[in-house]
Amino acid sequence: MQTARAFLLGAALALGVATQAAAQPQPALPNFADLVEKHGPAVVNIRTEARAQRTQVPGLSEDDPMFEFFRRFMPPDQRPQPRGRGERNEKGEPRGGPLRPFGLGSGFVISADGYIVTNAHVIENAEVIHVRFTDKREMKAKVIGADKRSDVALVKVEAANLPFLKLGDSNAVRVGEWVLAIGSPFGFANSVTAGILSAKSRDLPADSGASDAVPFLQTDVAVNPGNSGGPLFNLKGEVIGINSQIFSRTGSYAGISFAIPIDYAANVIEQLKKSGKVTRGRIGVAIANVTRDLADSLGLPKTDGAAVGTVEEDSPAAKAGVEVGDVILKIDGRTVESSADLSRTIRAVRPGQKVVLSVWRAGKLRDITITVGEFKEDESGRASTGGKKEAAKPGRLGLAVAEVSAERRKALKVTGGVAVEAVDGAALAAGIQPGDVILRVNNTDIRDLKGYNEAVAKLDAKKPVALLVRDEDGTRFVTLRAEE
Secondary structure, X not given: OHHHHHHHHHHHXXXXXXXXXXXXXXXXXXXXXXXXXXXXXXXXXXXEEEEOOOOOOOOOOOOOHHHHHHHHHOOHHHOOOOOOOOOEOOXXXXXXXXXXXXXXXXXXXXXXXXXXXXXXXXXXXXXXXXXXXXXXXXXXXXXXXXXXXXXXXXXXXXXXXXXXXXXXXXXXXXXXXXXXXXXXXXXXXOEEEEEEEEEEEEOOOHHHOXXXXXXXXXXXXXXXXXXXXXXXXXXXXXEEEEEEEEOOOOOOOOOOEEEEEHHHHHHHHHHHHHHOOXXXXXXXXXXXXXXXXXXXXXXXXXXXXXXXXXXXXXXXXXXXXXXXXXXXXXXXXXXXXXXXXXXXXXXXXXXOOEEEEEEEEOOEEEEEEEEOEEOOOOOOOOOOOOOOOOOOOOOOOOEEEEEOOHHHXXXXXXXXXXXXXXXXXXXXHOOOOOOOEEEEEOOEEOOOHHHHHHHHHOOOOOOEEEEEEEEOOEEEEEEEEOOO
16 A cells, blocks of 8 residues: 555656646747748849840851751741851840840848849849849849859849848857748749758858858758848848758758858948959968867867968068968957868958967967958969988888978978978878978977987877978878877
């Protein structure tokens, strides 16, 4: 009986707990209806037209039997023009055919006087841009500017008192928060989908066609062709992103979509509105991520930052005193999370503006003030390999090295180091090749073969080794472990 009473008491307590839990109010799912009703009218459908190019058959004269065949059976805009008699524009080039539907997308109004944000790929190559509002009004838009690198474009319609959206703070949004998209998937205007923010600062694969300059927001919001250029909202009704990409094997939504953060896009929009183009900053360094082994070998507690592998001659970085082997940890007090993060941050800085880099060098932290230059693509040349001289036997790092020849020093623009002659083991797996020049072992600069041998002899087999390696493509860090 006692056992039964205990069981009944336990059951009663459990029931009481369950009843209390059931009685507690459960969090309600968000209702997006008010948000959509208020802000939906500021989201537009974008339809573009381009001129179909009239088919030109090289060397086909009006007397050719095939000319009549093509004339009779090809569509009017694709019929060949007789040689020398085709329509020409003011430059003497063949004119295209009639305007045809070219693309569909979305956009959103950001000012009452008609400025509209969309994706650059939505309006690319368009000759006419039609903007349709929820009240059935349709207007033609002119391009103010488009930036392919960020995939952001700004167009304008001639209007007044338009409903417009407020730009929010994409840095403040948290992973797991509800987000909502409005757009025109497959041309179905003002379609609403919702989901959560899945991740921030996503770098997309190189073959995705997306720029490495954009730290994408990842969501599970359903986005399809036609949603491009539309807004991604937070629950306050503020725009936190521009829907831009999907990750799919079929071309349709497969559970993952990406948006351009509005904090990143706002700088682009401002520049497009002001001048119709975008300028980006550069400091003239080649950088790489800090691995765990590299951090340990350099005495860094974390893997934050960007390791400097190359400093371009006469670049802003060179003039400010940045050196190969430095690890840039902060910019204007903000932590640099990765090499991509540093690149994006610098590119967002206006040329001519000064920033402060917090740099880790030889075990010490120092600040460097640098005047940012204007972004240009890197160029690299190839040089010949050096010759052999006083070759060392393969050592603890699996490397056979020698003094660097004068020719090799000149080709790589180095004053010290040792040249790699043979590679084996972990060094080979790490990508070191004959002809590479080793400039530093951990925090020790290598001037010659003697200095290299002394530095290697002091290595602890239990700790990773960071080698600063130079070749024709630049300078990079390689981490290895010394053998006993």
